[in-house]
Amino acid sequence: MKHIYLSLILSIILITKGFSQGGVIILEGNYQGKNLYVQNPFGAGGVGFCVTEVLVNGNITTDEINSSAFEVDFKPHKLNIGEKVEIKIKHKEDCKPKVLNPEVLKPKSTFEVISMTIDKDGTVKWSTKSETGKLAFAVEQFRWNKWVKVGETDGVGTPGTNNYTFKITPHSGKNQVRVRQTDYSGQPRLSKPVDFMSDEPDVTFAPAKVSKDISFVANDKPKETMYEIYDQYGNVVKRGFGSMVDASNLAKGGYFLNYDNKMGEFIKK
Helix, strand or coil: HHHHHHHHHHHHHHHHHHHHHHHEEEEEEEECCCEEEEEECECCCCECEEEEEEEEECCCCCCCCCEEEEECCCCCCCCCCCCEEEEEEEEECEEEECCCCCHHHHCCCCCCCEEEEECCEEEEEEECCCCCCCCCCEEEEECCCCEEEEEECCCCCCCEEEEEEEECCCCEEEEEEEEEECCCCCCCCCCEEEEEEEECCEEEEEEEEEECEEEEEEECECCCCCEEEEECCEEEEEEEEEEEEECCCCCCCCEEECCCCCCEEECCC
C-alpha cells in the first residue's frame, strides 16, 4: 500500500512538472512599425487558453492573451523602426499557438535615394533615407544588354540619411549603374540608373579560332576586362576578370563571349 501511495505522489509531481514547463515560440527580427497577431487555441483539456505569457525583449507584455486571438502591441515598448526585437510566446505543453503574420519582423526594402552620382573612375556614391531594416544593396552595371551584379554592400537599415560608396570597374563607352535591394517578398526595389562616358579604350579579343588561350587587348596592350563565356545551349561555362582566359579545357564547338561592353563569338578547335 505504501508503494502505491509513493507511486501516485510521483505521478502527480511529474504531471505537474510537465504542465509547468510547457513550450515557447521565439521570433527574432526588426521592428517594422506593425504588430503581431497570434491565434490562441484552448489547451488540450478545453480549460483555459494555450498562451500563458508573452515577452518582448525580455519584458512581459500587458496584452490581453486570454482570447482565441490577440495582438502583440509593440507601441508600449517604445521601439524604433529597424530596431532588433525578440518575442517569446510561452504556452502550455499540450497545445501550440500560431503567429499569423511573422513576416512583419523581416526587413523590408523601403529605401528612397536622395542622391546618386558616379565618377569617371567608377566610384559610385549614393545617399538614402527611409530604410527600415538591414538589407544588402546589390550594385549592378548594365553591359551585354542586361544588368550584371558587380558587387554588394551592407545597408545601414535606419530611417535617417545613410551614405554609401562603391567602386566599379568601368568599361569602354557609356556606363550605367544602379543599386537594388530584395526583401523577403522577392520583389526587387531599384534605384534609377546613373551613367557616364568612360575614357577606357575599346577592347578586342583574339583569336576567333581558339586552341588554348583567349587574349583581351586595348591599344595593342593586354587589357583586363570582365568576361562571360556561354555554350550553344546558353549555359555559362566560364566567368571572370582578366586579360586572358584559359580555354584549353573547353569542348570543341562554338561559343558566345561577353567582354568589356561587347558580345562576340569564337570557335574552340
